[in-house]
Amino acid sequence: MQSQMKESDPILEVENLFASTNNLPILKGVSLTVYPGEIHAIMGRNGCGKSTLSKIIAGHPSYNITNGDIKYSGENINSLEPEERSQSGIFLGFQYPIEIPGVSNLEFLRVSTNARRKFLNKEELDTFDFEELVKEKLELVKMDQAFLSRSVNQGFSGGEKKRNEILQMALLEPKIAILDETDSGLDIDALRIVASGIKKISNTQTGIILITHYQRLLDEIEPNYVHVMADGQIIKTGGSDLALELEKKGYEWTDHFVKET
Amino acid sequence: MEIIEKIKTNKLLEYQTEIQKICLHKLQSNPLPNPKSELWRLSNKTKFSNFLDYSFNEKDLKFDSPYPNNSQSTIRLIIGENCQIEFVEENYSIEQLSEDEVDKYIKEQISSFDQNENWSDLLNLSLSCKKNILGLKVNGSKIPPIEIFSHASSNSLNAKTLVIFLEKNCDVELIQVNLGKENSSLSQSTFFFLEENSSLNHGVVSYGENGSNLLNSLNVIQQKNSEYNLGSLHFKFNYARFEINIKQSQGNAKTNIKGMQITKKDEQISTYTKIDFNGPNGFLDQINKSLADDKSHAIFEGSIIVPKIAQKTDASQLSRNLLLSDLAQIDTKPQLEIIADDVKCKHGATISQLNEEELFYMRTRGVTLAEASKLQLSSYFQEIISFIPVSKDKWDLLDKLLNEN
């Protein structure tokens, strides 16, 4: 099955990526390729560079790429603005979704969705049509319409924020979604809702990268590949059984891989 | 002395009103504000002298740019144009104050003026002729919202004065609009007296054109159980000062202020507020926002004074500032002077640019940097604009701020 998938072109290629912030090197040679339909999980201790990798793929201005390339649909995107990446179909689900007081959630979602639709040469939606679309997508994450009239993420509970992220993913229909610890801070019910949302949005044409600490999300969404990161590098790659082994043995088990590399 | 000469040549002494004479006399001993005093030290000297440059003009031209349409539901007054005002209805009345009443009240105010702190008022009152002083007495409730306009004509310095008494239990919404034409100076002084249990929702919107200047002074005296809410917005002035002086004369009153000033190009706009608690149980909630772009300079100085008599005062003052350009600057000084011990007072100040994490978040959702900034700014502005009462929608303030300015 896997070989069949690889007949198509990769969505995302990260090639020997080095990156730093404030002159502090964080990524030290990361390589990763995602084909359509694949689900990758990246695991690792806090501070190993997982979140940085996701932010750099999304184009965070605080990080500098010092070496290596990020290719999306075969094109180098190193110098693209964050909004250009988003419009072309790269989605980052934030570990800590940002609260933006005073900016209405509905308005924000509409501007954002239309930016993506414009890129796809689809007709932009007016407030009326957009509300119809949102209502439909709200079902996916079992959110109440009341969320739309509030400010972006402001006063949302941890679970509500994460569901708002998945709602945005549903609206933007990305080609690749990087979900940074989308499972953290969720109770079991909320985790199920989020996981089923992700599954419904993804298909054979999309790629997903799950960044997580825990097995429990991977119980819901089985990855094709599991990568273990340490000190800015991917030190081991395996199938979904690698995550299970990691769960059993803990990260200490991976420490000797670091020494090897 | 130049300014004194200017006033004198404009109107021979024998034609001056008593108030003009008193103020002129006061000005003579101290023709200009002390540039080293706290209230004037940051004021741009060239711009200030530019304010005084224009020749003084009592009869300004009819305002040529159209005001937004008047509606049936509001009362519209233009200082300098209305002669007879009398609205007497079943549940309210708005009457013009007699000359004697205005004189008496203003004289009372002048007696407690500080030469430096009230310099703008002294200038205003020494220039304002009878025609340009509007005095009103408002009584009752369910009063239609009131709009009051002031403006300065091009190439001239105009002075307008507004005096309003709110009688007991009166409840009113009022918006004051100060417009500056190209190359003009407007001196606007406003005096409000709020009697017991009265309530005023006051909006001040001041905006100019190229090279317009403004000295806007607002004096409010609040009696017991009165409530004064002010939403204000100043933008598009080469040079503007907004001086707010509020006194809760017996405490036990409520004051809410939300003000904003926006500077671009090489403009300088400043806001000075002094809130005096002269009795117990006073309440103040104040926020002042500044935004400075290009080579401009925005200034805020606020002082809260809580003497021993003002026990159980609850006062909060916030100064929030956005600095958007390498060449712009912002000064802010929120200050507290407290003697009473059983009080809750706090203040805060921040200066920063737009929040980078918020911008990034929106950009990862495909919103362009320009749009994301606009969204952030509009929420920054909206908090203030939504506090301005009366027909603010007609003015498209948000649109003016985001697009036109």
Added chain:
Amino acid sequence: MVNENLVKDVVKEPYKYGFVTDIETEKIAKGLNEDIIRLISKKKEEPKYLLDFRLKAFKKWQKMKEPDWAGLGYKQIDYQDIIYYSAPKQKEKISSLDEVDPKLLETFDKLGIPLTEQKKLTNVAVDAVFDSVSIATTFREELAEHGVIFCSISEAVKNHSDLIEKYLGTVVPASDNYFAALNSAVFSDGSFVYIPKGVTCPMDLSSYFRINSGDSGQFERTLIIAEESSSVSYLEGCTAPMFDTNTLHAAVVELIALDDASIKYSTVQNWYAGDEEGIGGIFNFVTKRGKCLGKRSKISWSQVETGSAITWKYPSCLLLGEESVGEFYSVALTNNLQQADTGTKMIHIGPKTKSTIVSKGISAGNSINSYRGLVKMGTKAKGSRNYSQCDSMLIGDEASANTFPYIKSQQPNSEIEHEASTCRISEDQLFYLQSRGIEFEEAVSMMVSGFCRDVFNQLPMEFAAEADKLLALKLEGSVG
């Protein structure tokens, strides 16, 4: 209401350092003119450049006006009625502590600063200054082994003239302000510290200033230089006898930190504050400033100000070096008729500089306690940050607490955050503590020291305990 009198009693401990040492002193005539300055310089056998420095400062001072912007109320100072040099008579050259007048040693003993070999504090090197001169400096040899120079500034002028000439007046120029100019003209003694490259000073350094004469002013001058990658912690203590006249203390402190160097400067100021009617007490008009010249350098001021009739003092940081750090932690307690106008200036000049200000003012009695501070982001201070927190506590309804933060930014890519609040000791809090069996007085001092916790945490250990005790003593009898 909480029992006013009880709390008032808590703030009212008599001043225990108010004694006078009866010692023969050498004083010059009262008054200030060029001849007096030449005389001081001659007595100290100073090189010409220093005499020129003094005379130039004096010329400037004559043209300056005493500042009045702080609005402090005090009787006009008669600068011709002050003795500008006063020293205990002793042998010309003292080679060891044994030759120091026992009365002086006894004085410092009584102040809790024993200097003799047998009794001296083990972990702190002390420079003891009595009126206009430095009496003794302990642990000099031990420090010399590390290349650390710690001596009186007069000695430094003789032995390390190159350093003095290079740095004196570079942080606080003679013309900086009225009192700094006066100090530059007439400064008598003070401490000098030099930490060489890469050295972490092996022990805390401390100066103890004692004013003994009633009619002489004290004008000490301190200069601390920390070379690349060095660090030092310096403590300063002050007391004076009780006189019914006001004594002028106009000191200047200059700190210089080069690349990666760090200087921590702590003060416990307990000059005589005057009596309950406001008679007597020290006028403490001090200019303290540090220059973070080097990259990643750090200067941290912490102060506990409880004494003096009037305090006028703004220990400041000029943050020039990239990523340099300035800190100011202050507790100022005023009681009776004391006036304190204190705060800091954080001038961000270099990029990525950081500053923190934590100020706690406690005003009791009829005192006036003001925080006055300036935070400025210059055009090149890209990526810089400041955080300020200024809290006031009012005890009784006659005391006043003011906050005057001046904030200025010319750099959009920088952040300034200022917060201030006012509180008092609430009846509920007191009741809660008392209901748990805590005595009233103890409850009050617990609350006050809790209020000051953030600052005390910054003080060196032995100072922190001292400060806590001092506050409790000063507070006796003032809470209501």
